[in-house]
Amino acid sequence: MSVELLDGNTIVNFVGDEEAFTVSVHELFVNLDSDHDGQLSYSEMLKELQSLRVFETHFGIDESMSPSDLASEYESLFTKFDHDSNGKVDLEEFKAETRQMMLAMASGMGFLPVQMVLEEDSLLKKAVEWETAMLPA
Secondary structure (H helix, E strand, O other), rough: EEEEEEEEEHHHHHHHOHHHHHHHHHHHHHHHHOOOOEEHHHHHHHHHHHHHHOOEOOOOOEOOHHHHHHHHHHHHHHHHOOOOOHHHHEEHHHHHHHHHHHHHHHHHOOOEEEEEEEOOOOOHHHHHHHHHHHOOO
């Protein structure tokens, strides 16, 4: 983990670089695809979603949700990724939904810099690294 400074523009510009964004999303997808079948099952995505603890915390404070409510939230999120409702998420579905989520995050963040703790292999960390690489020497 590292502490980084970023704003909405960091994310928007990273997502706008089709090549950089596609490479990063593909790397994440391959890491999540534990059975290497080229698709993400609910259980493969659930492991990642649970590690993010999006529904279990609110601004870093643990929230108490019933197991059934939590399961419902995860199923709902998986359904957003599974555009064709076939029970699997392919790379294009994953990329499209990841793009939407990152752009929504950028919109919510705005254009004032925010200091965040980022996981080393996260897409936000990759966005910061991409931005740093784009700065003139």
